[in-house]
Amino acid sequence: DIQLTQSPSFLSASVGDRVTITCRASQGSSTYLAWYQQKPGKAPDLLIYAASTLQSGVPSRFSGSGSGTEFTLTISSLQPEDFATYYCQQLKSYPLTFGGGTTVEIK
Amino acid sequence: EVQLVESGGGLVQPGGSLRLSCEASGFTFGDHYMDWVRQAPGKGLEWAGRIRRKGNDYTTEYAASVKGRFTISREDSENSLYLQMNNLKIEDTAVYYCARTFYDGSIYYHDYWGQGTLVTVSS
Numbered sequence: 001d002i003q004l005t006q007s008p009s010f011l012s013a014s015v016g017d018r019v020t021i022t023c024r025a026s027q028g029s030s031t032y033l034a035w036y037q038q039k040p041g042k043a044p045d046l047l048i049y050a051a052s053t054l055q056s057g058v059p060s061r062f063s064g065s066g067s068g069t070e071f072t073l074t075i076s077s078l079q080p081e082d083f084a085t086y087y088c089q090q091l092k093s094y095p096l097t098f099g100g101g102t103t104v105e106i107k
Numbered sequence: 108e109v110q111l112v113e114s115g116g117g118l119v120q121p122g123g124s125l126r127l128s129c130e131a132s133g134f135t136f137g138d139h140y141m142d143w144v145r146q147a148p149g150k151g152l153e154w155a156g157r158i159r160r161k162g163n164d165y166t167t168e169y170a171a172s173v174k175g176r177f178t179i180s181r182e183d184s185e186n187s188l189y190l191q192m193n194n195l196k197i198e199d200t201a202v203y204y205c206a207r208t209f210y211d212g213s214i215y216y217h218d219y220w221g222q223g224t225l226v227t228v229s230s
Contacts, residue, residue: 032214035150043204043220044152050211055218087152091145091214094155096169 002027006099012107016059021102023088030066032092035073038083109133109219116224129205130190137183140208145201195228
């Protein structure tokens, strides 16, 4: 199984900050990686797929990069509605796996 | 508008069974692979399994944690996805989401999720 390790698991940031979340895979995942945002009590929302493709309707302040075993999600200027938990997911091989999540909280 | 609505969750004793449903609307259900993903209270996301479409013989994939106990099926004529859960364990307690997949030319990603249904396994 491909294990995904997200870092940090928690971060405290202010509105307007640039935020970067890292996702490391235990095996090469090519670019078959997605990022999701989840708010409390809600289902996840797809932000990025294929490592760097912005899902339709997602603000351009979100971006993704990486391939192989290291991936990043960047929020260029954090907005109040961005405080949430973020998950990466690999889709290269079964079982599909998620990272442990990164919670972004208001500083 | 794409909508996925899960139902069938509830309280069940260890060793018991439960069948979850996911009713889809707003898209051609039969064209999409469909997945179940679960989330234990206060924990992260865990993929449970997938069912492919008719053209792929409705083949399935499962996580090791549920294989042999859970069965995914679908009824395209009713735009419905199912998760039959047998021999439930306390660690199966979670919110269960159904998720639609889309194909980007290389692989299938989850683009729409239902609101989830809570399954609690407890004596």
